[in-house]
Amino acid sequence: MTVVEYGDFECPNCKQAASALDLLLARFEGSVCLVYRHFPLEGVHPHALQAAEAAECAAAQGAFWEMHDLLFENQLHLEPEHLRGYAATLGLDLAPFDEAMRAHAWNSRVRKHIESGERSGVRSTPGIFVNGRIQDVSFGLQSLFDATAALLRKA
Numbered sequence: 001m002t003v004v005e006y007g008d009f010e011c012p013n014c015k016q017a018a019s020a021l022d023l024l025l026a027r028f029e030g031s032v033c034l035v036y037r038h039f040p041l042e043g044v045h046p047h048a049l050q051a052a053e054a055a056e057c058a059a060a061q062g063a064f065w066e067m068h069d070l071l072f073e074n075q076l077h078l079e080p081e082h083l084r085g086y087a088a089t090l091g092l093d094l095a096p097f098d099e100a101m102r103a104h105a106w107n108s109r110v111r112k113h114i115e116s117g118e119r120s121g122v123r124s125t126p127g128i129f130v131n132g133r134i135q136d137v138s139f140g141l142q143s144l145f146d147a148t149a150a151l152l153r154k155a
Contacts, residue, residue: 001130001133003130006039008125020141028148036068039122051071055067057101067086072080
């Protein structure tokens with residue numbers, strides 16, 4: 001089973017969802033795969049796009065999920081100097097990280113994620129899909145656990 005989250009590193013609801021998704025993966029260990037897609041809400045979160053680019057720079061060095069976690073842990077500190085500091089904390093090679101950030105090398109990938117989310121009906125974050133079907137989590141994430149359990153029982 002695949003769970004896809006369209007998220008924004010500056011979104012407080014996405015920070016809460018990240019913890020819940022960790023619990024979901026632990027509860028259904030070996031049965032659920034989590035995919036993260038960027039959906040920075042640039043109009044309300046001025047640092048979200050650059051944070052998404054930093055996550056992709058980290059992914060290029062094999063540290064996406066570690067950067068993902070650091071960005072959410074430090075959600076109020078996503079300015080460029082902080083992003084570079086997180087890269088250093090993770091032990092990333094800073095020369096390619098700096099160059100990629102300066103050149104916005106991963107911007108097109110982030111934009112493709114946004115376009116994909118819009119085509120799929122994402123209007124806010126977190127936008128969560130379970131096996132290709134959007135899961136309404138506006139009233140809490142328990143519905144995600146319930147939907148996942150129900151689909152796994154059917155499988």
